[in-house]
Amino acid sequence: MPARLKIRLSELDMQELLELKHDSNCPERTRKRVEVICLNAKGWTVSQISDWIDWSPNTVRKTIHRWIIQGK
Template sequence: MGARLRVFLTHEQDQTLLNLRKQDVPQKVKDRAEVIRLSAHGWYVEKIAAHFDWNKKTVRKVLHQWTNLGLEGLWESPGRGGKPKWKEDDIIYLEECLRIEPRTYNSPQLAVKLKTERNVQLSPDRLRRVLKKRGSIGSERGKAIKENKTQ
């Protein structure tokens, strides 16, 4: 059996962690702060894990992060997944083009326009989903049909 893992807090640190419960932070951060406070009040890792219904390794990880990083260790680090290939300015540019230009575009045409003019490569399907999520397309169907009909 290994040595007991316990953290020690100053009064200011304890008050900071206590105040996190009342602030608008993610629930995970609040739980991690409580884990650290319970450890400082003498709770064993096993008892904390049972209290939160967590694995003992998770509790140990939280305590080690507190020891190594302090308050920063409570928050999630940025994800390892793929980063967006486009920026907000690119989508705003496309929305402006759709609003100003008299012609209509489909998603493959918009993808080509984005590639040639902004050097951002997005698949037509992905581009369509991004625009749809922002509410840029499909919300004014009647207006788009009336304006783009040939006279």
């Protein structure tokens, strides 16, 4: 079984992401990506996130992976 994808965010990073998520000028897709990152950092699994966001588990994994590789 592959290792669980886990993002760690500083309090500052989390605050910046939450501000972005609530910015009315932020595109909906970006808001969902931010939510994926924040939920993963809070300990949610890919399956839980995909059910909540209504994305496929593969899309959630790719979003998390991209964040881990690119660092934002």
